[in-house]
Amino acid sequence: MTLPRSQQVDLAMTPYYHCVSRCVRRSYLCGQDALSGRSYEHRRQWVQNRIHELAGIFCIDICAYAVMSNHYHLVVHINQEKAETLTDIEVIQRWEEIHHLPALITRYLRGILRSPAEIQACKKIILLWRQRLYSLSWLMKELNFDIALQANQEDGCTGHFWEGRFKSQALLDEKALLAAMTYTDLNPVRAQAAETPETSEYTSIKKRLDSLAHAQPTPSGLWPFTGQKHIDGLPFRFMDYIEWVDWVGRQTREGKPGTIPAHLPAMIDRLSLNLTDSLKACTQLEKKGCLWIGPPEQLLSVKTYLHKQRIHGISL
Template structure:
């Protein structure tokens, strides 16, 4: 971001950390409107990490009206003087569906990574430049995208991103690492637990208020305005997420991809497992010592078939998720074949192997 801390404290000592909330709110809107799933993110003072998956296959099932509604939610046609989007009437939306060629373009763009990042970046640029009373590029360059080839790569990258504030020493625990996926999941879980306690005490209205304040629709926790939750792990339309436990409900209530959808059926992982994984790893990062391994860490990693020592090498290191792609040896071999290459280089300590002959 202009080689500066434009979401933290700027060169003049002015605190503009409220812009991190802009980014988080924009990500939430995009996750609910575009054909994409957000599994994790970390908004730092001078850069941004997002773990997402584009779902262009979903757009084919949307009606023309649904495409227009989603497009206008991201790219409003009108704004008030303070920048607040003006919600169009249903009549206006229906009139816009008359241009079938334009609707087809919007349908394609709603499932396109480049347009998704454009929607995220341009909104922040416009608002920040207006606030700074300047013009020009807010972001230093285009985004970098690294494919995550399997569930092991996905979960490890999510944790790596969630731990970024702790690694950078701007937070001590996932609970205090604001503007991250882990913090959002914890926030939603705490709200769900508080609401459940109020319901048990007979205070239904109080429970509704808690959920509303947390931005949770208590009657639609299995899917937000963006439609069915993730099928990242092969759970079509949320099937397989019928558990009534509080943590599972909290997992489905968030606008983020449910943790249960981020792993294959053979390696179950709950929201509590994931947060334990992040918390335990965060304590090791904070101490700077990997000699004492928390007892709860190894069993979770074993379920994911991940080596503890390599996990810590990865989480304690920097610039781990770079290169052409990240994943296990077999996944990289398949990706190399898909690209017509002999090999896809690995740069992540978690997946260190010898090259194929």
């Protein structure tokens, strides 16, 4: 039975999520249509640009992404604390970047409201926008709507471009987060769309590696690697992550011939990962249609929290 989004995305359980959105039409999101010979490759740039743009507006940090031929992957960290520290003016400024402001809010910004009722109405609107700035559903809505609009205009048609709902998986601990990021960054390699991560166009890992090659900081729109749990950023070191992705990418996956070369990464020791279970999670994240990923005790906590006898999850 389909669970409501409020149960699938619950910040009381975890702020980390892996999302997938797929096209519903035969027409490609990107790539080359073998039947018509038409290329949609330029649409990959649309998606990548929109991801980075929205990352600067929403209080949702982008951990990893990969834009494929008929779908894309997104691993995110929902930063509610950041949203709640924004001033009302900052909330309005962020929302204005993607939507026209109502006249009442424009008057509020000009300081010409006198009625307490109007001021209270503005406060309610700003609170609603603040909540939307850390809503995963709103992020995906803004991303998908913009791409669908451009694609429909280019194709000269109307109707649904995406499947009705995006798929989301809750990542309950660091190992689950690592598995989802690895799965996402290796998607083009597994699909034989690229030979190595550094040649995987329109992925977060290539974006990060390109910046590293030019001795530049983390690209705008991507959450940085900090290597520490209590500092704003990913709790891994980037160099460890590179070695880890390289190692996993060398392992053969059943039904997916794409692989790359590797040696044992330091991250295995640092997170005390079980190689068999971790490799399974990094390569079969979508296979079981699970909604939660994490250690057994965390999955048990989710069942208790949701008052469920069973849940669809991958145990690490």
